[in-house]
Amino acid sequence: MDKKIENVVLNQIINQHLKPYIKQIDEEAYYPKEFLSAVGKGGFFTSNFLQKEDVRCREIYIIEETAKYCMTSAFTIWCHLAALASFRLSNNPYINNHLLPLFESGDVLAGTGLSNAIKYYAGLERIRLTAKRTDGGYTISGSLPSVSNLDNDHWFVIFASLNENQRIICTLPVNVEGLILESKTNYIGLNGSATYACFFNNVFIPDKWVISEEADEFIPKVRPTLALYQIPLGIGVSQAAIESIEKGHIKNKEGNKLIKPQLIDLINKLQIVRNRTYEYARDEDLRSKGKEILLTRLDIAKLTLEVVHAEMLYSGGQAYLQGSDTFRRLRESYFLVNLSPTIMQLETLC
Incomplete structure (x- = not known):
């Protein structure tokens, strides 16, 4: 799509699906799910046939334009794009061939729970989730205090410790067995960001949901994109x-x-x-x-x-x-x- 046409389409989506709801988002914790889906269906999340540099510039622009009107909505886009950045770096065929197209189309939305990983590698926080190897995958236990852009049909990305020498990156759907969400809407702003505390009780993650089994190598690759966005x-x-x-x-x-x-x-x-x-x-x-x-x-x-x-x-x-x-x-x-x-x-x- 031509950049001028892209800008016109994005403005139309903002005018129709975001501007009428800004006060609801800010004051009533309204989650702008329809807006995010519309952005995805408009083709703004896809990376097909594009250079990675062009993808970055377009995605930065989407966040910037949205934030002019509502940072809450822009932040939810950041969450989705942060998850996409992780999926795009995975070598897992199931993620590349099955999950990534769903997220890039906007048919499925995602959040990211990698704040703990960023703080851990900066020496600022302990690892909050533990993983145990089991038949066909891993079980995850622990809790994350805040993960944003979650809804009952969404997915998100997590980071967990397997042992002293190995940490893994996974993705999972919100409706998985053993996961409990607790809504958080007592902020001075950003209450429409669909933010939840997440509690994991032996949540099973099959191998096909594992983004990387070498988080120590993976996080330095994705971290610059997360900060840039x-x-x-x-x-x-x-x-x-x-x-x-x-x-x-x-x-x-x-x-x-x-x-x-x-x-x-x-x-x-x-x-x-x-x-x-x-x-x-x-x-x-x-x-x-x-x-x-x-x-x-x-x-x-x-x-x-x-x-x-x-x-x-x-x-x-x-x-x-x-x-x-x-x-x-x-x-x-x-x-x-x-x-x-x-x-x-x-x-x-x-």
Whole structure:
């Protein structure tokens, strides 16, 4: 599909399946499942006949455009794409030939429970799930405090320890026997992200659901993509805040001259981060840019905070009305700060 046509189609999907539901998503924990499915059915998750660099650029753009209107929905797309990134790296024929087409078509949606893996390999957290070898697969026990983008017909990706020397990556459907989900909707934002605590009681994972039996080698391959795809969450929210500031700036140019930071400074900073992000996406060897990606992920978390706080100042009293888009973006920015890897973790890693 031509890029211009893709952009038109994506905007149509956003207008029809996302914009009318943003307040419900933010205020009533409404999960935008129809929107995600529509994005998939529009062909935006497929990687067929595309270079991996083109896939990355398109998927970053999808997250960015969605985040302009609703970071919750953009985050659920990130969850699905994070799972896709894992599936695409698997050497398991069943995953490649059977599961991957279902996820790329949008017929089946997925979340990712790899936060624990990222923290474990950074030396920040113990492994929460244990695996035992059994006939035809593994049994998994333990718990994950938060996994997002889950519904009764979804799948997700997990990380578990087999022994001191081996860790594995698997996928499983939400309705598998032995898995209990506990809904989490007490956040200041992102309640529409379909986030659950997950409790595993000897959950059986057949071999055909195993993404990799060598997690120590697998995680460094997928980690740069997971971090890279978080950056457009902040780019989209920041762009929306800047556009809001621009509208108000016209009305009170003289008074706004006194506010710091100035609008032009925010625009320039965001453009630098955005250009850098797409440059990484076009790099053939994403792993070689791992450190730079983490630094940019740190930059966008800090910049998004700066931009949305500026929007609060520029917007004045209307920003403090219940249900205002400005206040929603402020809350969304704090999610980005605490999304693993958090600012604290990034400062440690970088």
